[in-house]
Amino acid sequence: MVQAIGVRRPGGPDALEELDLAPEPLGPGQVRIRVAAAAVNPIDAMIRSRPRQDAADAVRVPGMEVAGAITEIGPEVDRALAVGDAVMAVVVPSGEHGGYRADLVVPARSVARIPAGLSPAEAATVPMNGLTARLALDTLALPPGATVAVTGAAGAVGGxxxxxxxxxxxxxxxxxxxKDEDFVRACGADQVLPRGDDFAAQVRRHHPGGVDGLLDAAVLEAAALPAVKDGGTVVTVSGYTGDGAGRVRVVPVFVRDHATAAAALDRLAELAGDGRLTPRVADRLPASRAADAHRRLERPGVRGRVVLQFD
Known part of the structure; x- marks a missing residue:
């Protein structure tokens, strides 16, 4: 049996419990990972608390990004991976399949080798959050020199x-x-404005015509749209599709639709390894304290990700 953390009944953080689950079968194009660390993200709380849909939803294991070591490689894997490789991975949770389990099977194209010098806890914060940021930029498709705004810049995706x-x-x-201004500037922001629902108005004061594009990582939704010029693009992470006015293009990005973007994951790992991407671990907790980690999610001001560690 496999150690996992999940819910049998949806609810608050205390609904999370330790579970013993059967190992997942290994299929073509897949690898098995012994998970050392799993990052805790806001989407995990949604998975934990949403109502049950059907019998297949009876046990639900959250977790969308992990780090660990490959223990088994299935047939038809087209990547240069070996048993023992330290890897990070994007996970698309479904039922018992999620990142909060000590033994996990994922597509080989959902993993990237962890560069030397990066701990499993640090690496676990990169694949899903980093890929979301990369998808946002690719969706905006702005040329060098264009102006882009971001809400939630001090968060994991925003940073x-x-x-x-x-x-x-x-x-x-x-x-x-x-308290976060120095960090955001160090990340490379050219201009830092106070956070809040009036961010769009502040942007317009400094950029009267509006910016070319925006990532709404703070989920301001409609309040963020006025920051962008007519015909510009807003990328959202909440599924928000706009106010219907059509003045700007509003495009939600869903990392689950790009979880096998192997080249992008490899590039993110490379950037994290050479210091051009800064993993941010807010805390490390044993997996058995997942409920405490989820309580931290509900508190304002947590910067980076709490990471669950498995024995």
Whole structure:
């Protein structure tokens, strides 16, 4: 049996419990990972608390990004991976399949080798959050020199976005609380404005015509749209599709649809390894304290990700 953390009944953090689950079968194009660390993300709380849909949803294991070591490789794997490789991986949770389990099977194209010098806890914060930031930039498709804004710049997705946008040659306008301003500037933001629901108005004061594009990582939704010029693009991470006015293009990104983007994951690992992407671990807790980690999610001001560690 496999150690896992999940829910049998949806609810608050205390609904999480330790579970013994059967090992997942290994199929073509897949690898088995002994999980050392699993990052805790806001989507995990949604998975934990949503109502049951059907019998297949009776046990639900959260977790969308992990780090560990490959213990088995299935047939038809087309990547240069070996048993024993330290890897990070994106996970698409479904039922008993999720990142909060000590033994996990994922597509080989959902993993990337962990570069030397990066701990499993650090690596576990990169694949899903980093890939979300990369997808946002690819969706915006702005040329070097264009101006891009980001809400939630001090968060995991937002911080990675600022760093990647700066490397893409974009002019970055970011939000931040006073305590986070130095960090956001260090990530590469050209201009830092106070965070809040009036961020769009502040952007317009400094950029009267509006910015070329925006990532709404803070989920301001409609309140963020006025920051962008007519015909510009807003990328959202909450599924929000806009107010229907059509003045700007609003595009949700869903990392689950790109979980096998092997080349992008390899690149993120490379950037994290050479210091151009900064993993941020807010805390490390044993997996048995997952409920405490989820309580931390509900508190404002947590920067980075709490990481669950498995024996």
């Amino acid at each position: 990675y976005f600022v760093q990647l946008a700066e490397q893409d040659g974009l002019v970055v306008v970011a939000d931040a609380a006073p």
